[in-house]
Amino acid sequence: MNTCVTNEQKIKAPRRLRKISDLVAHDLLPESAVVDLRGVEQVFDIGISDHVRVLLSGIENPENDPVGRQYIPSAKELDVKPHEEADPISDNLYSPVSGIVHRYPDRVLFKVTNVCAVYCRYCFRREMIGAGAEHLSEQDFDKAIEYIRDHKEIWEVILTGGDPLILSPRRLEKTIRLLNDIDHVQSIRIHSRVPIADPAKIDDTLLAVLKQSRLGLHVVVHINHAKEMTASVKSALQNLRMANCSLYAQSVLLKGVNDNVEALEGLFKTLIAHHVKPYYLHHLDRAKGTSHFHVPIERGKSMMADLQGRISGLCLPKYMLDIPGGHGKIPISEDYVRTLSPHIYGVQDYQGCDHLYFDRGPETNNQGEGA
Ligand SMILES: *Cc1c(COP(=O)(O)O)cnc(C)c1O
Numbered sequence: 001m002n003t004c005v006t007n008e009q010k011i012k013a014p015r016r017l018r019k020i021s022d023l024v025a026h027d028l029l030p031e032s033a034v035v036d037l038r039g040v041e042q043v044f045d046i047g048i049s050d051h052v053r054v055l056l057s058g059i060e061n062p063e064n065d066p067v068g069r070q071y072i073p074s075a076k077e078l079d080v081k082p083h084e085e086a087d088p089i090s091d092n093l094y095s096p097v098s099g100i101v102h103r104y105p106d107r108v109l110f111k112v113t114n115v116c117a118v119y120c121r122y123c124f125r126r127e128m129i130g131a132g133a134e135h136l137s138e139q140d141f142d143k144a145i146e147y148i149r150d151h152k153e154i155w156e157v158i159l160t161g162g163d164p165l166i167l168s169p170r171r172l173e174k175t176i177r178l179l180n181d182i183d184h185v186q187s188i189r190i191h192s193r194v195p196i197a198d199p200a201k202i203d204d205t206l207l208a209v210l211k212q213s214r215l216g217l218h219v220v221v222h223i224n225h226a227k228e229m230t231a232s233v234k235s236a237l238q239n240l241r242m243a244n245c246s247l248y249a250q251s252v253l254l255k256g257v258n259d260n261v262e263a264l265e266g267l268f269k270t271l272i273a274h275h276v277k278p279y280y281l282h283h284l285d286r287a288k289g290t291s292h293f294h295v296p297i298e299r300g301k302s303m304m305a306d307l308q309g310r311i312s313g314l315c316l317p318k319y320m321l322d323i324p325g326g327h328g329k330i331p332i333s334e335d336y337v338r339t340l341s342p343h344i345y346g347v348q349d350y351q352g353c354d355h356l357y358f359d360r361g362p363e364t365n366n367q368g369e370g371a
Pocket residue numbers: 101102103104107108109158329
C-alpha cells in the first residue's frame with residue numbers, strides 16, 4: 001500500500017461558492033440575504049460550482065429560476081416539519097458496515113464519499129453529506145470491499161455518496177478495479193451530479209479510468225430541468241458514452257423547478273435526444289426543511305398520465321416513491337388495468353377512455369372464462 005493514501009484522502013474542495021456572502025457578491029441573492037439566511041448557512045451546506053454560477057449569471061431573480069432554485073438557499077429551509085427526518089429513507093437501518101447500504105437482495109449502495117460538487121437544497125441525504133464530512137476512511141473502505149466480496153448475492157454495486165465522481169482518479173480507479181476483481185459483481189453503477197453540475201471534471205484522466213473497467217459501467221446522472229443540458233454538459237455526456245458508459249438520468253419532481261408537463265416533457269426529450277435514458281422521477285423524500293419543494297402525489301400521477309402515450313415511450317421514466325422506514329422504492333403508477341373477473345380486465349387507454357379486455361390464451365374459451 002503506498003504512503004500517499006492519507007494525503008489523497010484529504011478533500012480537494014472544488015472551486016465553488018460556499019457562503020451566502022459569496023452568493024450576494026455574485027448577484028445570486030440580494031444584499032438582505034446576508035442577514036436573512038444566516039440561519040440556513042449554519043445548518044445546511046451551500047455549494048454552487050463555477051459551471052452553475054455561470055449558468056445563473058445575468059438572470060433576474062435567479063432564486064426563482066428552475067436551475068437557481070435547486071441550489072440557492074431559501075429561508076424556507078428553516079421551516080422543518082414534524083414529519084421531516086434526518087435519514088428519510090432509513091439508510092442507517094440497512095447499513096451492515098460503514099459506507100454500505102444493503103436493502104435489496106442483489107445490490108448495494110457503496111457510499112464512497114460524503115462530498116458533492118454542488119449542494120442541492122432538497123437533498124435527501126443533506127444531513128449526512130457536506131463540507132464537514134469526508135471520504136470513507138481507508139479502513140472502512142477496505143471493510144466495505146470485504147463485505148461485497150463476502151456476499152455472493154451482490155450482483156450490482158452502486159457507487160454513490162455524496163458524489164463518487166468527486167473522488168480523485170486514483171481512488172476511483174482503485175475502487176473500480178477492486179470491484180472488477182470480484183467474480184459475482186456483474187454491474188457497476190455510478191450515481192452522479194458531476195456531469196451536470198461540474199462537467200469540466202469529466203476530463204481525459206477520469207475518462208481513461210472509466211474506460212479501463214471490464215464490467216459495464218452504468219452512469220446515472222441527476223438532472224431536473226432541460227436548462228441544465230448546456231453545451232459542456234452535452235459534451236461531457238458524449239465523452240462518457242465514448243468511454244463505454246451507458247447513460248441514465250434520475251430526477252426529482254420539485255415545485256417551482258419541473259412541476260409542469262411542459263418542463264417534464266422538455267427534460268425527458270432532451271435527455272433521449274442525447275442518448276440518456278430517463279430512469280426514475282423521484283417523489284420528494286421528506287428531508288428536513290424541504291417542504292417548499294413538495295409536489296403532491298396526485299399531481300405527479302396526473303402529469304405522468306398526461307405524458308403517457310403522448311410522448312415517445314423512450315422518454316418516460318418511472319415515477320418512484322421511496323417508502324420512509326427503509327421499505328424500499330416502488331413505482332407510483334396510474335392503474336390502467338383493473339381485474340374484473342378471471343381473464344377479464346377493465347383497461348383505460350392513454351386518452352382516458354375505458355375498454356374491456358379479455359385475456360385469451362390456450363387455457364381460456366371464447367367467453368374469456370377459464371377452461
Ligand atoms: C435506490 C436504491 C437502490 C437502487 O434501486 P434500483 O431500483 O435498482 O435503482 C439500491 N439500494 C438502495 C439502498 C437504494 O436506496
